[in-house]
Amino acid sequence: MKPTVHDIARFAGVSLATVDRVLNGRPGVRGVTRDKVEQAIAQLGYVRDLAAANLAKSRTYNLCFILPANDNSFMIRLREEVEEAIARSAVERARIEIVEVPAFDPGALVSAMDEVADRKPDGVALVAIDAPEVRAAADRLRAEGIAVATLVSDVGASSRDHFCGIDNSAAGRTAANLMGRFLSKVDGRVAILAGSLLVRDHRERLEGFLSVLAEDFPRVAILPVIEALDDPAMVEKTVRDALRRHPDLSGIYSLGAGNRGLIRVLKELDPARRPVVIAHELTRSTREALHSDLIDAVLNQDPGHEVRSAVRVLKAKADGLPVLTAQERIRIDIFLKDNLP
Amino acid sequence: MKPTVHDIARFAGVSLATVDRVLNGRPGVRGVTRDKVEQAIAQLGYVRDLAAANLAKSRTYNLCFILPANDNSFMIRLREEVEEAIARSAVERARIEIVEVPAFDPGALVSAMDEVADRKPDGVALVAIDAPEVRAAADRLRAEGIAVATLVSDVGASSRDHFCGIDNSAAGRTAANLMGRFLSKVDGRVAILAGSLLVRDHRERLEGFLSVLAEDFPRVAILPVIEALDDPAMVEKTVRDALRRHPDLSGIYSLGAGNRGLIRVLKELDPARRPVVIAHELTRSTREALHSDLIDAVLNQDPGHEVRSAVRVLKAKADGLPVLTAQERIRIDIFLKDNLP
DNA sequence: AGATTTCTGATTTACGTACCTCAAATTTTG
DNA sequence: CAAAATTTGAGGTACGTAAATCAGAAATCT
Numbered sequence: 024m025k026p027t028v029h030d031i032a033r034f035a036g037v038s039l040a041t042v043d044r045v046l047n048g049r050p051g052v053r054g055v056t057r058d059k060v061e062q063a064i065a066q067l068g069y070v071r072d073l074a075a076a077n078l079a080k081s082r083t084y085n086l087c088f089i090l091p092a093n094d095n096s097f098m099i100r101l102r103e104e105v106e107e108a109i110a111r112s113a114v115e116r117a118r119i120e121i122v123e124v125p126a127f128d129p130g131a132l133v134s135a136m137d138e139v140a141d142r143k144p145d146g147v148a149l150v151a152i153d154a155p156e157v158r159a160a161a162d163r164l165r166a167e168g169i170a171v172a173t174l175v176s177d178v179g180a181s182s183r184d185h186f187c188g189i190d191n192s193a194a195g196r197t198a199a200n201l202m203g204r205f206l207s208k209v210d211g212r213v214a215i216l217a218g219s220l221l222v223r224d225h226r227e228r229l230e231g232f233l234s235v236l237a238e239d240f241p242r243v244a245i246l247p248v249i250e251a252l253d254d255p256a257m258v259e260k261t262v263r264d265a266l267r268r269h270p271d272l273s274g275i276y277s278l279g280a281g282n283r284g285l286i287r288v289l290k291e292l293d294p295a296r297r298p299v300v301i302a303h304e305l306t307r308s309t310r311e312a313l314h315s316d317l318i319d320a321v322l323n324q325d326p327g328h329e330v331r332s333a334v335r336v337l338k339a340k341a342d343g344l345p346v347l348t349a350q351e352r353i354r355i356d357i358f359l360k361d362n363l364p
Numbered sequence: 365m366k367p368t369v370h371d372i373a374r375f376a377g378v379s380l381a382t383v384d385r386v387l388n389g390r391p392g393v394r395g396v397t398r399d400k401v402e403q404a405i406a407q408l409g410y411v412r413d414l415a416a417a418n419l420a421k422s423r424t425y426n427l428c429f430i431l432p433a434n435d436n437s438f439m440i441r442l443r444e445e446v447e448e449a450i451a452r453s454a455v456e457r458a459r460i461e462i463v464e465v466p467a468f469d470p471g472a473l474v475s476a477m478d479e480v481a482d483r484k485p486d487g488v489a490l491v492a493i494d495a496p497e498v499r500a501a502a503d504r505l506r507a508e509g510i511a512v513a514t515l516v517s518d519v520g521a522s523s524r525d526h527f528c529g530i531d532n533s534a535a536g537r538t539a540a541n542l543m544g545r546f547l548s549k550v551d552g553r554v555a556i557l558a559g560s561l562l563v564r565d566h567r568e569r570l571e572g573f574l575s576v577l578a579e580d581f582p583r584v585a586i587l588p589v590i591e592a593l594d595d596p597a598m599v600e601k602t603v604r605d606a607l608r609r610h611p612d613l614s615g616i617y618s619l620g621a622g623n624r625g626l627i628r629v630l631k632e633l634d635p636a637r638r639p640v641v642i643a644h645e646l647t648r649s650t651r652e653a654l655h656s657d658l659i660d661a662v663l664n665q666d667p668g669h670e671v672r673s674a675v676r677v678l679k680a681k682a683d684g685l686p687v688l689t690a691q692e693r694i695r696i697d698i699f700l701k702d703n704l705p
Numbered sequence: 706a707g708a709t710t711t712c713t714g715a716t717t718t719a720c721g722t723a724c725c726t727c728a729a730a731t732t733t734t735g
Numbered sequence: 736c737a738a739a740a741t742t743t744g745a746g747g748t749a750c751g752t753a754a755a756t757c758a759g760a761a762a763t764c765t
Contacts, residue, residue, distance in 0.1 A: 025454055027721060038744040043723070051742055053732090070454050074415040075721035078750045113366055113411055196702035204660075207548030235702060319545075352705065357698040361537035361576060364693065368751055379714040384753070392712055394762090416751035419720045 026067040035063035046071065077116065084117045084338050087139050088174070088330075089149040091126035095253050095280035096306035097326065098126075101150075101175070104330040117334060120144075127219050127252065129154040136160040146170035146337030148187065148330075151178045153223035158182040170340035172333045175324070176224040184340045187333040189324045189355045191224040195231025195278065197355065198301045201320050202232075202274050203240035205299045210242040211273025214265050214298075218253035218279030228278040228303075243274070251281060259284030266292075277302040282309050282318075289317040305358055313360045323356040367408040376404035387412065418457065425458045425679050428480050429515070429671075430490040432467035436594050436621035437647035438667065439467075442491075442516070445671040458675060461485075468560050468593065470495040477501040487511035487678030489528070492519045494564035499523040511681035513674050516665070517565040525681045528674040530665045530696045532565040536572025536619065538696065539642045542661050543573075543615050544581035546640045551583040552614025555606050555639075559594035559620030569619040569644075584615070592622060600625030607633075618643040623650050623659075630658040646699055654701045664697040 032042045037060060044052045045060040052060075063069075088105045091098060102121065109119045124135045129152045137160060139147055147164055151157055151173040161171050161182040170184050177186045202213060215232065217225045229248060236243055246269065251257040258281040266272055266288065275298050277285055282302050289297060289312065297317070302309050305323040312318040332351045339346050358364075373383045378401060385393045386401040393401075404410075429446045432439060443462065450460045465476045470493045478501060480488055488505055492498055492514040502512050502523040511525050518527045543554060556573065558566045570589060577584055587610065592598040599622040607613055607629065616639050618626055623643050630638065630653065638658070643650055646664040653659040673692045680687050699705075 025721095029721085038746095040724095040745075041743060044743090047723075049724090053742060056743080068454075072419070072721050073455065074418045075750090076723075077415045078413070078419055078752090079721075079723040081723095081750055113409075114414065190703075193703045197700055200700045200702045204546050204548075207545075231702075354695075354697065354705070355703050356695065357703075359538055359541045361541045361572075362531075362534045362696050362698075364695070366751095369753095370751085379716095380752095381715075381754095382713060385713090388753075390754090394712060397713075413751050416720090417753075419722090420751075420753040422720055422753095 025072070026069045027072070028069075030067055031060065031063045031069055034067060035059045082116060084146065084341055085142075085144040086117055086119045086334065086337050087122060087142070087144045087147045088119065088333075089122045089124060089132065089135050089139065089147065091150050092123040093126040093253060093280070095255070096283075096308065097280050097304040098150075100306070101326040101330065104326045107327075108330050108334055115334065117338070119334070127152065127221055129157055129221075132157055133160045136164060140164055140167060140169065143167070144169060145341035146172065148172045148174045148333040148337060150175050151183070151223070152176070152221055153178050153226070154221070170337045172336050172340075174329055174333055175326075176222045178223065185333075185336045185346060185351070187329045187336060187351070187353060188224065189353050191227035192231040194303070194322050194355050195228035195233075196235045197231075197357065198228070198276050198278070198320075198322060199232045199235035200239070201357075202276060202299060202301055203236060203243060205301075205319055206240075206243060206274055210244075211298075212244045212246060212269055212271060213274035213276060214246045214262075214269070214272055215248045216258060216262065216275060216277040216279065216285065217248055217250050218281070219250055220248070225279055232276055232278065246272075251279070251284075253280035255281045255284035255287075257281070257284070259287050262288045272298050274299040275301070280304060282306070282312070286312045286317055305356070305363075310358075310363060313358060313363065316360070319359070321358045323358055324353055325356065328353055366413070367410045368413070369410075371408055372401065372404045372410055375408060376400045423457060425487065425682055426483075426485040427458055427460045427675065427678050428463060428483070428485045428488045429460065429674075430463045430465060430473065430476050430480065430488065432491050433464040434467040434594060434621070436596070437624075437649065438621050438645045439491075441647070442667040442671065445667045448668075449671050449675055456675065458679065460675070468493065468562055470498055470562075473498055474501045477505060481505050481508060481510065484508070485510060486682035487513065489513045489515045489674040489678060491516050492524070492564070493517070493562055494519050494567070495562070511678050513677050513681075515670055515674055516667075517563045519564065526674075526677045526687060526692070528670045528677060528692070528694060529565065530694050532568035533572040535644070535663050535696050536569035536574075537576040538572075538698065539569070539617055539619070539661075539663060540573040540576035541580070542698075543617060543640060543642055544577060544584060546642075546660055547581070547584060547615055551585075552639075553585045553587060553610055553612060554615035554617060555587045555603075555610070555613055556589045557599060557603065557616060557618040557620065557626065558589055558591050559622070560591055561589070566620055573617055573619065587613075592620070592625075594621035596622045596625035596628075598622070598625065600628050603629045613639050615640040616642070621645060623647070623653070627653045627658055646697070646704075651699075651704060654699060654704060657701065660700070662699045664699055665694055666697065670694055 028042050032039045045057050112119050122135050124131045133156050158178050164171050172185045172187050173183045175188045220226050249261045251261050262285055286308055300318045301320045302318050303322050305321050309321050336346050369383050373380045386398050453460050463476050465472045474497050499519050505512050513526045513528055514524045516529045561567050590602045592602050603626055641659045642661045643659050644663050646662050650662050677687050
């Protein structure tokens with residue numbers, strides 16, 4: 024049978040109280056005694072029964088998610104996933120709160136972070152903007168002992184405890200690889216559509232994309248990057264413009280959101296002359312576009328995984344526990360029309 | 365604060381014992397009373413505290429994994445993952461046992477299943493062979509109240525409780541899509557390499573691959589399927605043969621294991637004339653081959669996810685609980701050299 | 706109506722850990 | 736060496752649920 028604290032106490036020849044002190048790092052145990060207990064733990068292979076421990080502690084974690092008030096499908100999904108986490112929170116011993124801030128606005132994000140800090144939560148997850156003032160605000164949170172996780176988009180590694188998102192550089196490189204191969208022998212022009220280069224995820228995707236394209240597919244020409252703030256209407260307009268100016272456009276890499284606008288334009292094109300299109304995030308619209316051959320590939324990050332991972336990570340960090348890196352890695356899903364879930 | 369059974373009892377005006385009877389489906393409660401209690405549960409939004417329940421029950425699940433004694437990297441990884449699950453089993457209230465059987469041998473699998481049944485475990489996971497006698501053995505297990513999950517390769521849906529693996533038909537279709545596009549304008553000949561068409565996962569991949577190729581890329585010619593029993597040496601030999609007979613071979617889809625043999629042959633080829641190669645399962649050798657451009661894409665299923673999912677599913681089924689389908693879906697990973705983890 | 710069966714209530718113990726108190730034993734310090 | 740400080744032991748309660756017993760109440764049957 025699994026050994027319990029009682030077994031440890033008996034084996035080590037000490038009392039239950041002492042075992043408890045050792046296990047929970049409480050003071051008042053001599054080094055010799057502590058060693059005895061730790062040896063007993065090692066020898067009997069004791070592992071703390073988490074169910075019992077949680078029950079006894081009845082600890083609850085106060086967490087806060089700061090999300091941009093963006094109305095693209097991805098952010099809506101992300102918010103829904105946080106809300107589902109809230110629905111589960113009773114079971115998970117967590118109290119989760121959502122704070123909305125204007126998108127792409129470092130100042131608003133910083134003041135939200137400072138306000139949140141006043142409530143002294145155990146952890147904060149935020150969709151970061153990679154700016155010095157945001158990093159400073161994150162540092163302030165951490166200085167107060169609040170765990171900080173970035174969600175979807177990162178800041179410099181030193182200012183947060185963990186990043187819950189994909190390797191965006193790899194995503195950009197993958198997109199370039201697919202683009203280069205899908206274009207095949209056709210030397211073409213490729214347009215790149217971003218939300219904003221203020222956010223690190225978009226920047227990293229762009230860099231990855233450009234580097235692989237330059238190295239492995241040097242004959243592909245690249246148009247200047249279009250920033251459309253993840254807004255469908257703006258995306259639509261800019262894509263229409265680009266197609267007018269470059270009728271020979273043979274590829275589009277949409278590395279941000281707002282793909283509804285892009286798809287509206289694609290629908291109007293002659294199927295024979297449709298460019299190769301690679302986009303990010305599987306939503307209702309990109310899924311339909313994949314299915315009807317308007318989009319060729321979708322790179323996806325699963326917001327559900329990201330949110331659940333963030334909750335786990337923040338809890339662990341709040342308790343000073345290590346994070347299981349392998350488990351928390353968020354994967355890049357590649358969807359073609361044939362492997363849609 | 366979260367309501368407890370005591371709150372339910374007070375609210376419904378019944379005793380704790382009655383609430384317990386309702387919650388755990390024990391007999392001896394009148395319909396009217398049961399309704400009262402259920403209403404109280406609904407109104408107070410009671411959710412059973414799993415930590416406490418598990419603690420009180422101190423139930424342990426006896427599970428058994430029947431694995432083929434195959435020595436390809438994938439099966440080795442799978443076994444390692446089961447061993448890790450065993451290492452975790454103390455924490456997870458499970459006792460997990462591994463039984464090895466010869467690969468591709470329905471008779472051996474069936475006798476292993478029957479032997480396992482004698483020990484009356486709570487659940488059995490097996491890498492299935494899709495044969496009538498295996499289905500019958502699975503039916504026998506389930507008739508004895510033992511939960512059955514198929515791992516990696518499935519049998520007919522009616523004979524098991526759950527399949528822990530990828531949608532192999534979608535994997536085959538995806539491979540065909542990539543193959544068709546990577547071949548681009550070149551009308552080529554494609555060779556297909558399978559382990560054995562006795563196992564359903566290989567059959568399904570094949571069917572998916574053929575159907576998409578026929579429909580979307582009709583100009584691609586397909587050579588007769590080669591069955592190499594997932595054995596590296598046999599794979600090497602058959603691929604060498606195929607290349608000799610068809611010097612114009614422009615694509616290879618390796619839908620089974622034993623890719624070490626394939627890679628050995630690929631290394632010897634003139635890089636300029638190397639065929640497009642799509643393989644399954646990210647192992648040390650396929651990873652290196654991806655990296656050095658010998659393989660173009662690898663479709664992968666994560667054995668870790670599959671094993672963990674199997675454990676969760678078997679536990680749930682053993683308790684007669686429903687399975688959260690969305691959570692247990694195993695994804696098809698697509699790896700190019702640019703998104704290797 | 707009386708006997709029988711079926712419900713229901715009250716109470717208790719157990720699960721394994723956390724956390725608290727108080728007293729006793731031991732070590733350290735002056 | 737005595738006083739002070741530290742370490743340890745003993746014991747208890749709590750967490751929320753499961754599961755059991757036993758007695759009493761209500762419903763059903765004859």
